[in-house]
Amino acid sequence: MSIKFTKDLKESSFLDPMNNFEPKTVVSEIRHDPLTGQISRIFPFRKFNIHNHDWTPFVEESRQKFCPFCPDVLEKVTPMFSADIAPEGRIKLGDATVIPNLNPYEKYASLVVMSCRHYIAMEEIETELIINSFRAGLDYLQRVTALDPDEARYVSINWNYMPYAGGSLIHPHLQILAGKEPCTFDKQLINASEKYLSDYKSNYWTDLINSELKAKERYVGQTGKVHWLSAFAPRHVGDIMGILPGKKTIHDISDDDLYDLAVGLCRVIKFYKQSNITSFNAALYFARSEHAGFSIHARIVGRFTIFPLVGSDITHMQILHDDPWTVILPEAIAQELKTYF
Template sequence: MIRFDSRKVNARFHNPLEGGKLVNAELEYRRDPLLGHISILSDGLAGKREILFPKTDEEYITRCIKETMSNCFLCDDRWKKTTPRYPDDLISGGRLIKGDCVLFPNLFPVASYHAVIMVGKEHYRRLSAFSPDLVNDALQLAFSFIKRVFEMDQTRKYWTINANYLAPAGASLVHPHFQLLGDEIPSTHHERLLSATKKFYDSNGENFWKALVSTEKDLGLRYVLEKQGCHVLTAFSPMGTNEVLVVWPEIRSFLDFGNAEILIMAEAISMTLGFYEHLGFSTFNFACFSPSLGSNENWGSCIMRIVCRQNMVPDHRTDDYYLQKLLQNEIAIYSPENLASIFKAFVGIDS
């Protein structure tokens, strides 16, 4: 059984912006139904959005593009000489190529298999320019690499597909790229996801992600759409700004993704990034999680979290401070229900 636990509290103070009037600011604490992390909703934060997330500075982006393009090791086919290669016994020629996308090893790995995927030849893309076809080419490389590695080394069974886009999201270069991590040890969050979903199954006799999708679809508050087994919704207790949750409840691991499923994933990513641009955001992170490869457990499903990050402005203020980094709480500018309603309108679905 899925529980959506929340609690409302008030903060009382004399507000100088209202002539010293005593006000009650209502806050809502929400607890994630699987992991228990807390997010905080406040209508008052909407009025602070321009401070928390100032509008993207297009002139600043143009300047960044000009300043970084000439030294970009991915532009103008420089990747052919500047990027590392995998051993030929893993990948013939050392790199995987599809269309304008290229996969190669990260020069500074944080996992046994840490691959980078150059996403297209363009040095910079607006979020709406991550087309389904382009993202599909990048993801095809990702899944091909994962399956190839696992055929050779079945101890590397924990994989994620990830992205940082632009400096406020942690990217060290402007040029669009995705990253793969594969190892015998999962990340902290990955391990928590797997442990919690197994515990839910053991206690309730059902797959958490199937139950979540079914419940959210019935409620209709945060559910956006479904296409061939891929479900898109907003998170009840988001882990990041404007979190969109993509769920494949019937897919047990990355090994089960075929061409059709990969294309639908690409469409979900492209659609969400276009929506973020529609909201006025210019950066993002995502991470896609798989149960351990080869496990094929009934409790496991693949999921993806996509979030906005701080906008591209000079000397940007981080959106990840003590509240998120150390207290591990998150705040929401849009309520998940409002976000879902706007998202559905964006893709032409009646609420």
């Protein structure tokens, strides 16, 4: 086992205007992701509070506008797949419907309309909603990878919940991608997992689980075969990982695995709601069978606004430097989240 949790403490000094300009020292942290080495910054935001946000006015306004995902118009205004992908036109599973993305940013891009309900509050997100939506997305991915194995090599399932997370529509939906090349971060994960296996003759993800179990600082709990932990070098606030060891591809994941993932995600979302984190991004990462050392895992991060009415939690650090930052220690997140597991 060669997991290293590396962090550098940085001291900054200034004359404090809140205390008659007496000298004051503040400590921030720079952490390095144990797998990729990517930097994450954690800094002590003065009197930081995440403000609760009431989506009711925004939701009510959206109900007055046209929504292509609502059941009375979905069949009329959303595109259908060509017969080689889905002879039935659209892929359906339970309350979930998979449709082509009108604005694709990959060769194979689809949306999963998760429910006929226009708005689902965080506290109303249930395991069945996630299971059906993920399974429907996997059905699409299995079809396109079989149809076009050269161009649909790398896949992911993604969820932007509400506007703070970049959700363009209130109606809950997933983004499903398949392309010839992996996304930038996905590629880092795959390559670094292979290198770790080559260097240490051990699986990084299994070693990470065992290291976090031993440390007892960030390990949160387990739902079935999925292990949940607060990321040591978070990509954003409340960065939680759900690792499914021993599984790599979209063909490896079972219905039981989806249930275990959904149960854990629901618990994290419940924690977010109680912590005034009213929006989130989530992704389910896969690799190909030839990529040794990788494990399927989910990652979910909270999104919020810095100020009650305006502002964003994305700054120059993420956009222009690709340095994630957060204002809450992962260890503190883990201690609070454990009660939900």
